[in-house]
Amino acid sequence: MTDDAARIGELETEVIELENEKAAHPLELFFDLVFVFAFTQDVSLIVHDLTLGGILRGAMLLALMWWAWTNWTWTTNVVNLEPRIVRVAMLASMLGVFGMAFSVPTAFEGDGMWVALGYVWVRAIAVIVFVIGTRGDPDEQQALLKYLPGSMVAPVIIVVGAAVGGDALQWIWLVAVVFEVVSALLGGRADWKIDAAHFAERHGLILIIALGEGIIAVGIALGGFEIDTSLALQLAVGLTGVCALWWAYFDRLQEVMEGALRAADEHETGHIARDVYSFLHYPMIVGIVFYAVALEEAFLHPDDPMSTVVASVFVAAVALYLLAQAVAVWRCWRTYLYERVIGVAVIAGLVAAWDGAAKNVVLASTVVLILTLTAEYMRFRSRIRGEVPDPETAAA
Numbered sequence: 001m002t003d004d005a006a007r008i009g010e011l012e013t014e015v016i017e018l019e020n021e022k023a024a025h026p027l028e029l030f031f032d033l034v035f036v037f038a039f040t041q042d043v044s045l046i047v048h049d050l051t052l053g054g055i056l057r058g059a060m061l062l063a064l065m066w067w068a069w070t071n072w073t074w075t076t077n078v079v080n081l082e083p084r085i086v087r088v089a090m091l092a093s094m095l096g097v098f099g100m101a102f103s104v105p106t107a108f109e110g111d112g113m114w115v116a117l118g119y120v121w122v123r124a125i126a127v128i129v130f131v132i133g134t135r136g137d138p139d140e141q142q143a144l145l146k147y148l149p150g151s152m153v154a155p156v157i158i159v160v161g162a163a164v165g166g167d168a169l170q171w172i173w174l175v176a177v178v179f180e181v182v183s184a185l186l187g188g189r190a191d192w193k194i195d196a197a198h199f200a201e202r203h204g205l206i207l208i209i210a211l212g213e214g215i216i217a218v219g220i221a222l223g224g225f226e227i228d229t230s231l232a233l234q235l236a237v238g239l240t241g242v243c244a245l246w247w248a249y250f251d252r253l254q255e256v257m258e259g260a261l262r263a264a265d266e267h268e269t270g271h272i273a274r275d276v277y278s279f280l281h282y283p284m285i286v287g288i289v290f291y292a293v294a295l296e297e298a299f300l301h302p303d304d305p306m307s308t309v310v311a312s313v314f315v316a317a318v319a320l321y322l323l324a325q326a327v328a329v330w331r332c333w334r335t336y337l338y339e340r341v342i343g344v345a346v347i348a349g350l351v352a353a354w355d356g357a358a359k360n361v362v363l364a365s366t367v368v369l370i371l372t373l374t375a376e377y378m379r380f381r382s383r384i385r386g387e388v389p390d391p392e393t394a395a396a
Contacts, residue, residue, distance in 0.1 A: 022198035025081045034094050038065050038101035039213045045105050046293045050309045063177045068122040070278045073202045075126045079133030096121030112162035120155045147187025154179040192270030200258035210288040214242040217292035221299035241366040260332030280328045287321030302359035315348045343372030
């Protein structure tokens with residue numbers, strides 16, 4: 001009876017903890033809608049400048065938008081969004097994101113200051129809301145103090161870069177991004193309190209928004225053609241590829257990463273949230289945007305071979321997305337998803353060696369992607385089904 005009573009007590013504690021967990025607020029979902037436009041603008045920027053410089057500039061602008069988003073996600077993870085003043089502040093910050101997104105296509109052609117001012121606006125409001133919203137929590141305030149000094153440098157550098165302009169702009173903004181990463185490395189050493197369910201849900205939702213860009217890209221590329229059997233097959237292939245990317249994350253990995261966040265102690269929680277979510281989800285977002293670019297270009301000229309640039313973007317997309325997830329799982333549980341490494345290598349070799357129609361290359365790569373995820377599932381099937389009691393890798 002003693003053991004039963006103890007077990008009942010543990011279950012009651014778990015239920016209370018689950019009831020106290022946050023869910024994504026409707027305002028956060030509304031806030032994310034601005035990033036639909038931001039991702040679309042970034043795809044457009046890269047498509048119209050399919051050079052190494054254009055691709056890297058697109059990735060850099062994504063980094064700025066990502067850092068604006070992730071700062072708000074850390075804020076809303078601990079701040080109550082019910083007070084109307086907090087809601088107004090978050091809605092006001094959307095104006096900065098919208099201005100950034102609107103200026104993306106011409107950011108390096110004279111409109112960089114609009115990106116810079118939008119970035120400063122978003123970051124400043126997020127910090128103010130965090131400070132005010134955690135006034136009664138000295139631990140959170142102390143953690144913020146470790147992060148804030150370094151993080152205030154990057155927005156200043158971004159404004160300076162926009163004022164300087166010209167060819168120097170991209171290099172100055174690159175320095176700003178490095179400062180953001182360094183400040184996060186330093187600030188992540190603090191003892192942050194993280195609501196695991198909310199944090200995981202928010203990052204899953206932004207990935208879904210990014211994946212929607214892949215569907216939009218297929219629709220845009222094929223929208224000008226008359227529907228027939230061949231076009232229907234291309235639509236199916238494009239959608240299947242995006243579905244496979246969704247499956248790669250949401251079938252089990254979202255639970256794996258959330259589980260690691262739950263299992264971490266108070267000294268490790270901030271490290272995992274920073275590394276797995278703030279750092280490693282960025283290359284996932286870049287991978288999805290690159291995938292949308294490659295699909296749009298491939299399906300605009302489906303019967304022609306992929307150009308070298310498009311092929312490179314396509315391989316980079318798959319590699320960034322899958323390998324970032326593999327590194328995240330290793331960071332959480334020291335589990336190796338080597339099937340993904342092999343799958344990326346096979347797709348890279350296939351794209352490099354096949355000089356056929358672009359639509360066939362996409363089809364073959366999608367098949368390899370599905371086989372990769374199937375092989376991974378088969379290796380972990382017994383653990384996923386609960387036949388092997390291994391809590392650390394059960395969800396992998």
